[in-house]
Amino acid sequence: MTLQLPRWAPALYESLHRAPELGFQEHRTAGLLADVLSREGFAVTRGIGGTGLVAVLDRGPGPVVAVRAELDALPLQERTGADFASGTDGVMHACGHDLHLTALAAASAQLVAGPDLPNGRIVLILQPAEELGSGAVRMNEDGLTEAVPRPDILLGQHVSAMAPAGVLVSTPGPALAAADTLTVTARAPGGHTGSPDSGADPVLFAAGLTQRLHTVVGRDVAPFEQAAVSVPGIVAPSTAGLRAPRAVLTVNIRTFEERVREAVIRRVGDLVRAESAAAGLSFGGDVRLTHDTHVPRVENSPEVRDRLAALHERRLSVRHLTVPPALASDDISVLARSFGCPSVYWFVGSGEPGGGLGAVRPACHTDTYLPHPATLSVATAALREAMAAALAGALTGPRDERTRPGPLDGATGPKCPVGNNTPPETRT
Incomplete structure (x- = not known):
């Protein structure tokens, strides 16, 4: 299966990287993605949770597949030396959110352009302020769950320097803290x-x-x-x-x-x-x-995760390996709980190809982190195949097999007085 990108994808990635924006300030970033997704036939709604947006493609009755990507950057001064380095003083995409957004747009475009797109609905959630841990909650408070059809599955992916480019990794069950x-x-x-x-x-x-x-x-x-x-x-x-x-x-x-x-x-x-x-x-x-x-912690439905890993290895020229849970966090868990659907979250290796798993430098959240150039095409292909399989019902299985996470369980966090792993790192 091809790892090629749409011709516009590298330019979009570099444009996003050059102009990073902090949480709840991602106006330009959201605008760029809204334009691209509208051009690809998605109905886009902006301003959910401040700068968040959703894009929906409705192809009639069938599975509802949701995918989340993050809009925000980190308050770091970039020192990568890249030709497309951040032009915003004190702000950089040190956690790969620019790559996640580009892969989301590119995978969606390839899926829509394909000859065998199944019926169903694709729901793209572009979330602000993941680094602050409050963007998903803000979107929920602003009516996200009423604005989109209820998903049958929620997908998410993240880059990691602790795996080489060309390798995918994930954890069945509890995955992030x-x-x-x-x-x-x-x-x-x-x-x-x-x-x-x-x-x-x-x-x-x-x-x-x-x-x-x-x-x-x-x-x-x-x-x-x-x-x-x-x-x-x-x-x-x-x-x-x-x-x-x-x-x-x-x-x-x-x-x-x-x-x-x-x-x-x-x-x-x-x-x-x-x-x-x-x-x-x-x-x-x-x-x-x-x-x-x-x-809340991120939990992968074990059955869905295992099906996805097998699919990636079968459809792409990449490995999808099992790793222990990580003490990193991601508020995609808030969305999974509010939707009450199974979810799967995996990592896309961004280190030098051919290396092994484990801590390397530069890592995410450092001022010299920059994913290997091959990472974008792998992330795009991995997400495209996951979306296609989910639309075909190949990930969730029969409805009675699907796990249903519990309610939000205090995910907003009360503002009141209170009293040996080597998996991939994320931001939060």
């Missing part, structure tokens, strides 16, 4: 740095809390549990003579099991309270803890 984002905000009157004894210091509080939070896994949670706790950012604006009056920490938690998730969140709350007291700050007054977002 749940993610929770919390924010800790500490305030104090400020003060002169020449008088460090004259009041509480939010920066000192933030430094102590950061060190302690990174010991939760391995000290407060058994090291063999699959979990990660990180402080990806601290903001404390000040000048040389001023003790910062405010420090804001972002806390990110990754887990697979709900009991572990609850234990970690509870322990984070305990540590914030203890560090507040040690720093001379009052919890609930000087220090606030909010739970901003919750992204």
